[in-house]
Each structure stands twice: as C-alpha cells, then as structure tokens.
Amino acid sequence: MMTYPSVYAVEDEYLVCVPVDAECTMWVEVGGKSYFDHSNGILRSAKYLHIARVPMVALDEARSYKVCLRRIIERKAYFSECGGIEERVFEFRPVAEKAEYKFVNLADSHSRHEAAARSGSFFGDDLDFLIMNGDVPECSESVDMFKAIYLISGPITKGRIPCVFSRGNHDLRGVGADMLADYTPTTRAGESYFTFHLGPVWGIVIDCGEDKVDECNEYGHTVCCEVFREEEEAFIRRVVSRKAYKRYPVRLVVSHMPFNYLIPDKQFQIEIKRYKRWCRLVGRMKPTLMLSGHLHECYTEAPGGAHDSYGLQPGVAVCSSYVRDQYHVSGAITLSKDAVRVRYADSDGGFFAPDDEMPLV
Numbered sequence: 636m637m638t639y640p641s642v643y644a645v646e647d648e649y650l651v652c653v654p655v656d657a658e659c660t661m662w663v664e665v666g667g668k669s670y671f672d673h674s675n676g677i678l679r680s681a682k683y684l685h686i687a688r689v690p691m692v693a694l695d696e697a698r699s700y701k702v703c704l705r706r707i708i709e710r711k712a713y714f715s716e717c718g719g720i721e722e723r724v725f726e727f728r729p730v731a732e733k734a735e736y737k738f739v740n741l742a743d744s745h746s747r748h749e750a751a752a753r754s755g756s757f758f759g760d761d762l763d764f765l766i767m768n769g770d771v772p773e774c775s776e777s778v779d780m781f782k783a784i785y786l787i788s789g790p791i792t793k794g795r796i797p798c799v800f801s802r803g804n805h806d807l808r809g810v811g812a813d814m815l816a817d818y819t820p821t822t823r824a825g826e827s828y829f830t831f832h833l834g835p836v837w838g839i840v841i842d843c844g845e846d847k848v849d850e851c852n853e854y855g856h857t858v859c860c861e862v863f864r865e866e867e868e869a870f871i872r873r874v875v876s877r878k879a880y881k882r883y884p885v886r887l888v889v890s891h892m893p894f895n896y897l898i899p900d901k902q903f904q905i906e907i908k909r910y911k912r913w914c915r916l917v918g919r920m921k922p923t924l925m926l927s928g929h930l931h932e933c934y935t936e937a938p939g940g941a942h943d944s945y946g947l948q949p950g951v952a953v954c955s956s957y958v959r960d961q962y963h964v965s966g967a968i969t970l971s972k973d974a975v976r977v978r979y980a981d982s983d984g985g986f987f988a989p990d991d992e993m994p995l996v
C-alpha cells in the first residue's frame with residue numbers, strides 16, 4: 636500500500652480506495668463477505684488505485700474491514716504467477732448522531748499534498764469526516780497526478796472515517812482527465828455528481844465542470860461542460876422531487892465552485908441563468924451549509940453575503956481554500972444545531988484568518 640486506504644461515500648456505498656506501489660489484485664472483507672475490485676468478474680491489477688465498493692450498511696454495522704492484496708508476479712493468459720495474500724485490518728467509525736460534528740472542507744491543494752495533509756489534520760482523531768472539495772491535484776496531465784488525492788485523505792483519516800470527493804475544474808485539464816472517473820470516487824455509472832449520506836448527515840455533490848465557456852482557447856476543444864451541466868440539472872431536479880434529504884437533520888451542498896457567486900472577472904461569468912436555477916433548486920433542499928473552494932479565499936457568510944450574488948436561501952456558505960508554496964489552508968468546521976464555527980487551519984499549525992462563527996437560522 637502506498638498509504639492508508641480512504642473510504643469515500645457515494646450514494647449508498649463506501650468506496651474503499653487503496654493506492655498501491657506494486658501490481659496486485661485487491662479485495663475488501665467486511666462481515667465475512669468479500670468485495671472485489673473487479674470488472675465483470677476479472678480482478679483488476681493494472682492500475683495503481685484499487686477501489687472496492689461496499690454497501691454502507693455492511694461497513695457501518697461491522698465497523699472494521701480487512702484490505703487483502705495478492706501480488707502479481709506475472710499476469711498471463713494461462714497460469715498467471717501470484718504471491719500470497721497480504722492483509723491488514725482497519726477499524727472504521729461511521730458518523731453517528733451527536734450534538735457537534737467536526738469535519739474538514741479541504742480544497743485547492745493543487746498538488747501540495749504534504750501541506751494539505753497537515754492543514755486537514757486539525758481535528759486529529761476527533762474528525763468525523765473529511766470533504767475533499769476539488770482541485771486537489773494541480774491538473775490531470777497524467778493519471779499519476781490523482782495520487783495527491785489519496786496521499787492527503789489517507790494520512791488524515793488513516794482509513795478509519797469516511798470521506799467525500801468533489802471534482803474541481805482543474806481536474807478536467809490534461810490527457811489523464813478522461814480517466815478521472817476510474818481514479819476517483821464516482822457513481823457506478825461514472826458520474827461525478829451524486830448524493831451521499833453519513834449517519835444523520837446528508838449531502839449532494841454538485842460539479843460545475845470548467846469555469847469558463849467551452850469554447851475558451853484554454854480548453855482546446857476538449858470539453859462539453861454545458862451539455863454535462865444540462866444532464867446534471869436533471870439529476871438535481873430528481874433529488875429535489877424525491878425529497879430523500881428530508882429524513883436528515885444535517886444537509887450539505889458540496890460544490891468546488893460556489894455557483895451562487897458571480898465572479899467580477901467577465902471570463903468567469905458563465906451559465907448565469909442555470910446557476911440561478913441551481914440556487915433555487917438547492918434552496919428547496921433547505922441546506923444547512925454549502926461548502927466550496929475554488930476562489931482561494933476564506934469566508935463564512937449567511938445568505939445575502941458579499942459572495943451570494945444569486946441568493947442561496949437558506950444556508951451558510953463556507954469557502955475555505957488558500958495555497959502557496961508548501962502552505963495550505965483547510966476549513967476546520969464545527970457544526971452544532973444552532974451554529975457553525977469555521978477555523979481556517981493552516982499547514983504550519985496556525986490560522987490563516989480569524990475564526991468565523993455564525994448562527995444557523
């Protein structure tokens with residue numbers, strides 16, 4: 636194993652993600668049952684990242700899992716040569732109902748994985764869950780760039796608590812980008828937008844795609860984000876109409892880009908009508924918090940704040956990201972029934988900005 640596993644929540648499953656540094660097959664054992672990283676019955680061994688999908692209910696009940704690896708000596712059409720099974724057990728703590736949740740909103744590390752792993756470790760063992768909110772690698776110029784994701788979430792969580800992954804716009808750039816769905820937690824259909832639930836916490840991951848028009852020269856005719864957003868909007872409408880979020884007291888909107896904000900620079904002023912619609916749709920879910928990054932700014936604002944151009948109602952918006960060489964800032968969030976406190980924890984063990992504290996209405 637390259638580092639600890641990371642357990643990502645997508646819909647009703649946990650995706651146990653295990654980066655490895657040698658060719659091997661992988662499966663996870665939970666409650667006496669094996670969950671393999673396979674493709675239609677063929678155990679995968681060619682990629683450095685293994686993903687096993689485990690039903691949430693099974694891991695929440697078992698509270699531990701065993702990662703099993705079998706080294707490949709030579710994979711052949713007949714009589715492949717393999718090593719013995721190497722295994723390691725990890726304890727797992729699902730999110731339980733409590734008076735105060737502690738979680739981290741981590742975005743925009745842009746490949747500074749060591750600094751981000753430090754800033755994201757603010758709560759230590761008290762952390763309930765981790766949100767990896769986009770632009771974690773600098774770009775996707777090779778699939779190796781995605782290692783940064785697991786080199787951050789692995790050390791922070793040590794495989795013991797759940798994570799949530801949300802794609803950022805820089806993740807769409809480079810020759811590895813079209814393999815992003817194979818190397819990051821997505822739905823079984825490969826979609827980067829989805830809902831998740833962690834005990835009493837429900838969330839929707841919204842993916843805005845790129846930050847400029849599809850025709851922008853920077854993208855060189857390699858994206859079709861407008862069509863992607865159209866498809867995603869149908870998903871958001873389905874989430875609103877099914878109302879599953881009503882069963883959960885805490886509701887999070889996770890979006891790398893704070894789509895309720897019209898950035899003053901005109902090149903970023905895209906999809907204005909769509910993002911206004913998304914704000915209205917999301918408002919119907921009555922979110923507790925919206926969590927973002929992208930702007931490389933740190934703020935916590937009530938609806939109608941300086942960054943709320945379209946009126947995100949209700950819900951407090953938290954944007955927490957700042958990066959420079961060897962330095963990163965994460966949002967360390969304490970959420971109770973009545974208030975949210977955000978500490979902008981930096982990778983040097985200090986704080987980038989004073990704490991924000993805001994009542995929840």
Ligand SMILES: [Fe+2]
Nearest residue numbers: 770803804929
């Ligand atoms: Fe971004």
